[in-house]
Amino acid sequence: MNTQNPSPENAETTAKLDQTSAPAQLDQTGQVNQAGQLPEADPLDDSPVIAEVFGDSEKLIRMFHEKLVQEGVLRGMIGPKEVSRLWERHLLNSAALAPFLRDFAQEKHIAHLRVADVGSGAGFPGLVLAAMLPEHYFTLVEPMERRCEWLNENIDMMGLKNARVLRARAEQLHGEAEFDVVTCRAVARMSKLAGWVMPLVHRGGRFIALKGQAAQDEIDSAKAQIRQYRGAFAHVDLAPVAQGVEPTHVVSITKR
Ligand SMILES: C[S@@+](CC[C@H](N)C(=O)[O-])C[C@H]1O[C@@H](n2cnc3c(N)ncnc32)[C@H](O)[C@@H]1O
Numbered sequence: 001m002n003t004q005n006p007s008p009e010n011a012e013t014t015a016k017l018d019q020t021s022a023p024a025q026l027d028q029t030g031q032v033n034q035a036g037q038l039p040e041a042d043p044l045d046d047s048p049v050i051a052e053v054f055g056d057s058e059k060l061i062r063m064f065h066e067k068l069v070q071e072g073v074l075r076g077m078i079g080p081k082e083v084s085r086l087w088e089r090h091l092l093n094s095a096a097l098a099p100f101l102r103d104f105a106q107e108k109h110i111a112h113l114r115v116a117d118v119g120s121g122a123g124f125p126g127l128v129l130a131a132m133l134p135e136h137y138f139t140l141v142e143p144m145e146r147r148c149e150w151l152n153e154n155i156d157m158m159g160l161k162n163a164r165v166l167r168a169r170a171e172q173l174h175g176e177a178e179f180d181v182v183t184c185r186a187v188a189r190m191s192k193l194a195g196w197v198m199p200l201v202h203r204g205g206r207f208i209a210l211k212g213q214a215a216q217d218e219i220d221s222a223k224a225q226i227r228q229y230r231g232a233f234a235h236v237d238l239a240p241v242a243q244g245v246e247p248t249h250v251v252s253i254t255k256r
Contacts, residue, residue, distance in 0.1 A: 040083075040084040041084065042083075042084050042085060042086055042087050043084075044087035044088055044092070044245075045087070047087070047244075049092070049242040049243065049244065049245060050062075050087065052242055053092060053095050053241065053242050054095065054131075054132065055132075057131045057132045057134075060131040060158045060159075060160075061091060061128065061131055061132075063157060063158055064091075064123065064127065064128070064131070064154055064157075064158060065086055065087070065091060067153075067154060067157065068083075068086055068090075068122065069083055069086070072086075072122065075146070075150060076146070077121070077122035077147070077150055078090075078122055088245055088246070090122075090124050090128075091124075091128055092241050092242065092245055093124070093125070093185075093210060093241065093248055094124045094125030094126075094127075094128035094129060094185070094210070095125075095128055095129075095132060095241065096210065096239045096240075096241045096247075096248045096250065097125050097129060097183055097208055097210060097239075097250065098129060098132045098133060099239070100208050100237075100239070100250060100252065101113060101115065101129065101133060101136065101181060101183075101208070102133070104180070104181060104206055104208070105136065108180070108204070110180055111135065112135055112136055112137060113133075113136040113137070113180045113181055114136075114137050114139075114179045114180050114181075114202075115129070115136055115137065115138045115139070115179055115180065115181045115182070115183060116138075116139045116140075116141055116173075116177070116179040116181075116182045116183070116200055117129070117138060117139070117140050117141065117182075117183045117184065118141045118170045118182055118183070118184045118187060118196065118197055118200070119141065119142060119170070119184060119185075119186070119187035120140040120141065120142045120147070120151055120165075121142065121147055121186075122147065122150065123140070123150075123151055123154060124185055124186075125183055125185050125210060126138055126140045126163070126183060127140065127151060127154055127155070127158075127160075127163065129183065130155075130160050130162055130163035131158055131160060133162075134160075134161075134162050135162075136162065137162050137163075138162060138163040138164070139163075139164055139165075139166050139177075139179070140163060140164070140165045140166065141166050141168055141169075141170055141173065142165065142166075142167065142168075143167060143168060143169045145167065148165050148167045151165045152165050169196075170196040170197055170200060171195075171196055173200055174199040174200070175199070177200060178200060178201065178202040178205070179200055179201060179202060179205060180202055180205045180206075181201075181205060181206050181207075181208055182197045182200050182201050182205075182206075182207045182208070183207075183208050183209065183210075184197060184207070184209040184210070185209065185210040186210075189218060189222070190211075190218040190219055190221075190222035190225070190226070190251070191218075191221060191222040191225050192225075193209070193222075194222055194225040194226050194228070194229050194231060194253075195225060195228075195229060198226070198229030198230065198231050198253070198255060199229060201255040202255065203230075203255055203256070204254070204255065205254075205255050206252055206253065206254050206255070207231070207251075207252070207253040207255070208250060208251070208252050209250070209251045210248060210249070210250060211236070211249045211250070211251050212249060213249060215236040215249040215250075215251050216236045218251075219234045219235075219236065219251060219253075226253060230255055230256045231253040231254070231255060231256070232253070232254050232255075232256045233252070233253070233254045234251065234252070234253040235251075235252060236249055236250065236251055236252075237249070237250045237252065238250075
Protein backbone atom coordinates (compact mmCIF):
# COMPACT_ATOMS: atom_id res chain seq x y z
CA MET A 1 0.00 0.00 0.00
CA ASN A 2 1.15 3.50 -0.70
CA THR A 3 2.28 5.37 2.38
CA GLN A 4 2.53 8.91 1.10
CA ASN A 5 0.10 11.40 -0.28
CA PRO A 6 1.10 13.36 -3.34
CA SER A 7 1.97 16.37 -1.25
CA PRO A 8 4.35 19.30 -1.59
CA GLU A 9 6.44 17.89 1.27
CA ASN A 10 7.27 15.03 -0.98
CA ALA A 11 9.17 16.87 -3.68
CA GLU A 12 9.67 13.76 -5.78
CA THR A 13 5.94 13.01 -5.82
CA THR A 14 5.05 16.59 -6.66
CA ALA A 15 7.52 16.57 -9.52
CA LYS A 16 5.88 13.39 -10.83
CA LEU A 17 2.46 14.95 -10.65
CA ASP A 18 3.74 17.98 -12.50
CA GLN A 19 5.15 15.77 -15.26
CA THR A 20 1.56 15.17 -16.19
CA SER A 21 1.47 18.59 -17.84
CA ALA A 22 2.86 17.17 -21.10
CA PRO A 23 0.42 14.85 -22.91
CA ALA A 24 1.89 11.44 -23.76
CA GLN A 25 2.81 10.56 -27.35
CA LEU A 26 0.68 8.09 -29.28
CA ASP A 27 2.26 5.27 -31.23
CA GLN A 28 0.85 4.00 -34.54
CA THR A 29 -1.69 1.76 -32.81
CA GLY A 30 -2.97 4.57 -30.65
CA GLN A 31 -1.52 3.04 -27.48
CA VAL A 32 0.54 5.00 -24.97
CA ASN A 33 4.09 4.28 -26.07
CA GLN A 34 5.66 5.58 -22.82
CA ALA A 35 4.41 2.45 -21.13
CA GLY A 36 4.78 0.15 -24.14
CA GLN A 37 2.42 -2.33 -22.48
CA LEU A 38 -1.03 -2.53 -21.01
CA PRO A 39 -1.22 -0.92 -17.56
CA GLU A 40 -1.32 -3.27 -14.58
CA ALA A 41 -4.74 -3.81 -13.00
CA ASP A 42 -5.47 -1.77 -9.90
CA PRO A 43 -5.57 -4.16 -6.90
CA LEU A 44 -8.59 -2.29 -5.51
CA ASP A 45 -10.71 -2.51 -8.70
CA ASP A 46 -12.96 -5.23 -7.26
CA SER A 47 -12.51 -4.43 -3.58
CA PRO A 48 -15.61 -4.05 -1.35
CA VAL A 49 -13.87 -0.94 0.00
CA ILE A 50 -15.01 1.01 -3.08
CA ALA A 51 -18.72 0.50 -2.37
CA GLU A 52 -18.12 1.01 1.36
CA VAL A 53 -16.44 4.40 0.90
CA PHE A 54 -18.34 5.81 -2.07
CA GLY A 55 -21.80 4.45 -1.31
CA ASP A 56 -24.40 6.07 -3.58
CA SER A 57 -21.71 7.85 -5.61
CA GLU A 58 -19.89 4.61 -6.56
CA LYS A 59 -21.33 4.56 -10.09
CA LEU A 60 -20.22 8.14 -10.79
CA ILE A 61 -16.80 7.58 -9.30
CA ARG A 62 -16.37 4.43 -11.42
CA MET A 63 -17.21 6.50 -14.54
CA PHE A 64 -14.52 9.00 -13.57
CA HIS A 65 -12.07 6.16 -12.84
CA GLU A 66 -12.74 4.63 -16.26
CA LYS A 67 -12.15 7.94 -18.05
CA LEU A 68 -8.91 8.41 -16.14
CA VAL A 69 -7.79 4.91 -17.16
CA GLN A 70 -8.77 5.44 -20.81
CA GLU A 71 -7.62 9.04 -21.32
CA GLY A 72 -5.79 10.29 -18.24
CA VAL A 73 -2.26 9.52 -19.41
CA LEU A 74 -2.86 10.42 -23.06
CA ARG A 75 -4.19 13.81 -22.05
CA GLY A 76 -1.44 14.51 -19.56
CA MET A 77 -3.72 14.43 -16.53
CA ILE A 78 -1.90 11.64 -14.68
CA GLY A 79 1.47 9.95 -15.01
CA PRO A 80 1.57 6.38 -16.46
CA LYS A 81 2.39 4.88 -13.06
CA GLU A 82 -0.79 6.30 -11.55
CA VAL A 83 -3.15 4.16 -13.68
CA SER A 84 -2.81 1.07 -11.49
CA ARG A 85 -3.04 3.01 -8.24
CA LEU A 86 -5.86 5.43 -8.99
CA TRP A 87 -8.14 4.07 -6.29
CA GLU A 88 -5.91 4.29 -3.27
CA ARG A 89 -3.66 7.16 -4.17
CA HIS A 90 -6.17 9.49 -5.76
CA LEU A 91 -9.86 8.54 -5.49
CA LEU A 92 -9.90 7.10 -1.94
CA ASN A 93 -7.37 9.68 -0.80
CA SER A 94 -9.69 12.45 -2.02
CA ALA A 95 -12.67 10.75 -0.36
CA ALA A 96 -10.92 11.07 3.01
CA LEU A 97 -12.04 14.72 3.09
CA ALA A 98 -15.77 13.95 2.77
CA PRO A 99 -16.34 13.31 6.52
CA PHE A 100 -14.54 16.60 7.31
CA LEU A 101 -16.94 18.52 5.09
CA ARG A 102 -19.97 16.68 6.49
CA ASP A 103 -18.83 17.40 10.06
CA PHE A 104 -18.24 21.07 9.30
CA ALA A 105 -21.69 21.46 7.70
CA GLN A 106 -23.28 19.81 10.73
CA GLU A 107 -21.25 21.87 13.23
CA LYS A 108 -22.23 25.13 11.50
CA HIS A 109 -25.77 24.04 10.59
CA ILE A 110 -25.14 24.77 6.90
CA ALA A 111 -27.32 22.67 4.59
CA HIS A 112 -25.48 23.61 1.39
CA LEU A 113 -21.82 24.44 1.79
CA ARG A 114 -20.06 26.62 -0.75
CA VAL A 115 -16.77 24.83 -1.32
CA ALA A 116 -13.79 25.86 -3.45
CA ASP A 117 -11.19 23.27 -4.40
CA VAL A 118 -8.00 25.16 -5.23
CA GLY A 119 -5.73 23.64 -7.90
CA SER A 120 -8.06 20.75 -8.82
CA GLY A 121 -5.80 19.42 -11.59
CA ALA A 122 -7.32 16.17 -12.84
CA GLY A 123 -10.10 16.47 -10.23
CA PHE A 124 -8.52 15.65 -6.88
CA PRO A 125 -10.04 16.10 -4.43
CA GLY A 126 -12.75 18.50 -5.75
CA LEU A 127 -14.44 16.40 -8.40
CA VAL A 128 -14.54 13.31 -6.19
CA LEU A 129 -16.05 15.31 -3.33
CA ALA A 130 -18.65 16.91 -5.61
CA ALA A 131 -19.80 13.44 -6.66
CA MET A 132 -19.90 12.20 -3.06
CA LEU A 133 -21.63 15.27 -1.59
CA PRO A 134 -24.38 16.36 -4.03
CA GLU A 135 -25.97 18.65 -1.41
CA HIS A 136 -22.94 20.97 -1.39
CA TYR A 137 -21.74 23.31 -4.15
CA PHE A 138 -18.23 23.00 -5.52
CA THR A 139 -16.13 25.49 -7.47
CA LEU A 140 -13.06 23.85 -8.97
CA VAL A 141 -10.39 26.57 -9.23
CA GLU A 142 -7.73 25.69 -11.78
CA PRO A 143 -5.59 28.03 -13.92
CA MET A 144 -4.60 25.61 -16.73
CA GLU A 145 -6.98 25.62 -19.70
CA ARG A 146 -6.37 21.98 -20.64
CA ARG A 147 -7.16 20.85 -17.09
CA CYS A 148 -10.28 23.05 -17.01
CA GLU A 149 -11.51 21.38 -20.23
CA TRP A 150 -10.93 17.98 -18.66
CA LEU A 151 -12.79 18.97 -15.49
CA ASN A 152 -15.76 20.34 -17.46
CA GLU A 153 -15.96 17.17 -19.57
CA ASN A 154 -16.05 15.05 -16.44
CA ILE A 155 -18.68 17.21 -14.79
CA ASP A 156 -20.86 16.80 -17.91
CA MET A 157 -20.19 13.06 -18.18
CA MET A 158 -21.05 12.49 -14.51
CA GLY A 159 -24.06 14.79 -14.75
CA LEU A 160 -22.98 16.79 -11.70
CA LYS A 161 -25.26 19.75 -11.07
CA ASN A 162 -23.34 20.95 -8.02
CA ALA A 163 -19.93 21.59 -9.60
CA ARG A 164 -18.47 24.30 -11.83
CA VAL A 165 -14.99 25.13 -13.03
CA LEU A 166 -13.38 28.53 -12.59
CA ARG A 167 -10.26 29.10 -14.65
CA ALA A 168 -8.15 31.22 -12.32
CA ARG A 169 -5.29 31.25 -9.88
CA ALA A 170 -6.54 31.41 -6.30
CA GLU A 171 -4.97 34.86 -5.81
CA GLN A 172 -7.05 36.30 -8.67
CA LEU A 173 -10.21 35.61 -6.66
CA HIS A 174 -9.16 37.56 -3.58
CA GLY A 175 -11.85 40.09 -2.73
CA GLU A 176 -14.11 38.58 -5.42
CA ALA A 177 -15.28 35.34 -3.87
CA GLU A 178 -15.51 33.69 -0.46
CA PHE A 179 -16.40 30.13 0.47
CA ASP A 180 -17.46 28.23 3.60
CA VAL A 181 -14.74 25.67 2.95
CA VAL A 182 -11.64 25.66 0.76
CA THR A 183 -10.05 22.29 0.00
CA CYS A 184 -6.69 21.59 -1.57
CA ARG A 185 -4.17 18.86 -2.36
CA ALA A 186 -0.59 19.08 -3.62
CA VAL A 187 -0.57 22.71 -4.72
CA ALA A 188 2.08 24.39 -2.54
CA ARG A 189 3.66 24.39 0.90
CA MET A 190 1.57 25.85 3.71
CA SER A 191 3.75 28.98 4.05
CA LYS A 192 2.83 29.96 0.48
CA LEU A 193 -0.62 28.38 0.40
CA ALA A 194 -1.88 30.34 3.44
CA GLY A 195 -1.69 33.62 1.51
CA TRP A 196 -3.39 32.06 -1.54
CA VAL A 197 -6.27 30.25 0.15
CA MET A 198 -7.11 31.92 3.48
CA PRO A 199 -8.44 35.12 1.79
CA LEU A 200 -10.96 32.85 0.01
CA VAL A 201 -12.31 31.44 3.28
CA HIS A 202 -15.37 33.16 4.71
CA ARG A 203 -15.10 34.31 8.34
CA GLY A 204 -15.84 31.26 10.52
CA GLY A 205 -15.14 29.02 7.52
CA ARG A 206 -12.43 26.40 7.21
CA PHE A 207 -9.48 25.45 5.05
CA ILE A 208 -9.21 21.65 4.83
CA ALA A 209 -6.25 20.14 2.98
CA LEU A 210 -4.78 16.76 2.24
CA LYS A 211 -1.13 16.82 3.20
CA GLY A 212 1.75 14.39 3.55
CA GLN A 213 3.48 12.96 6.58
CA ALA A 214 5.26 16.23 7.34
CA ALA A 215 1.96 18.08 7.73
CA GLN A 216 2.57 19.14 11.34
CA ASP A 217 6.07 20.49 10.53
CA GLU A 218 4.57 22.41 7.62
CA ILE A 219 1.98 24.06 9.86
CA ASP A 220 4.60 24.81 12.52
CA SER A 221 6.87 26.55 10.04
CA ALA A 222 3.96 28.52 8.52
CA LYS A 223 2.58 29.78 11.86
CA ALA A 224 3.30 33.44 11.06
CA GLN A 225 1.63 33.29 7.63
CA ILE A 226 -1.38 31.39 8.98
CA ARG A 227 -1.84 34.04 11.71
CA GLN A 228 -1.29 36.88 9.21
CA TYR A 229 -4.25 35.61 7.15
CA ARG A 230 -6.47 35.16 10.24
CA GLY A 231 -6.07 31.41 10.45
CA ALA A 232 -6.67 29.79 13.84
CA PHE A 233 -6.83 26.35 15.46
CA ALA A 234 -4.54 24.86 12.82
CA HIS A 235 -4.16 21.15 13.43
CA VAL A 236 -3.53 17.83 11.72
CA ASP A 237 -5.77 14.75 11.86
CA LEU A 238 -4.73 11.31 10.73
CA ALA A 239 -7.84 10.38 8.78
CA PRO A 240 -8.77 6.75 8.26
CA VAL A 241 -9.99 6.05 4.72
CA ALA A 242 -11.06 2.41 4.89
CA GLN A 243 -9.82 -0.86 6.28
CA GLY A 244 -6.57 -1.89 4.60
CA VAL A 245 -6.06 1.56 3.08
CA GLU A 246 -3.33 3.83 4.37
CA PRO A 247 -4.69 6.69 6.54
CA THR A 248 -4.00 10.19 5.33
CA HIS A 249 -3.03 13.49 6.97
CA VAL A 250 -5.60 16.26 6.91
CA VAL A 251 -4.84 19.86 7.89
CA SER A 252 -7.73 22.01 9.16
CA ILE A 253 -7.47 25.77 9.74
CA THR A 254 -10.40 27.93 10.82
CA LYS A 255 -10.72 31.56 9.65
CA ARG A 256 -11.15 34.04 12.52
C1 LIG B 1 0.47 19.13 -8.56
S1 LIG B 1 -1.06 19.60 -9.21
C2 LIG B 1 -2.20 18.86 -8.09
C3 LIG B 1 -3.54 18.69 -8.68
C4 LIG B 1 -4.58 18.00 -7.76
N1 LIG B 1 -4.97 18.86 -6.66
C5 LIG B 1 -4.06 16.71 -7.22
O1 LIG B 1 -3.84 16.58 -6.02
O2 LIG B 1 -3.87 15.79 -8.03
C6 LIG B 1 -1.19 21.32 -8.75
C7 LIG B 1 -2.33 22.03 -9.44
O3 LIG B 1 -2.47 23.32 -8.87
C8 LIG B 1 -2.66 24.27 -9.89
N2 LIG B 1 -2.20 25.57 -9.36
C9 LIG B 1 -0.91 25.99 -9.24
N3 LIG B 1 -0.88 27.22 -8.69
C10 LIG B 1 -2.17 27.58 -8.45
C11 LIG B 1 -2.79 28.75 -7.89
N4 LIG B 1 -2.07 29.78 -7.48
N5 LIG B 1 -4.14 28.77 -7.79
C12 LIG B 1 -4.89 27.70 -8.21
N6 LIG B 1 -4.34 26.58 -8.74
C13 LIG B 1 -3.00 26.52 -8.86
C14 LIG B 1 -1.87 23.73 -11.07
O4 LIG B 1 -2.32 24.22 -12.32
C15 LIG B 1 -2.11 22.22 -10.92
O5 LIG B 1 -3.24 21.79 -11.64
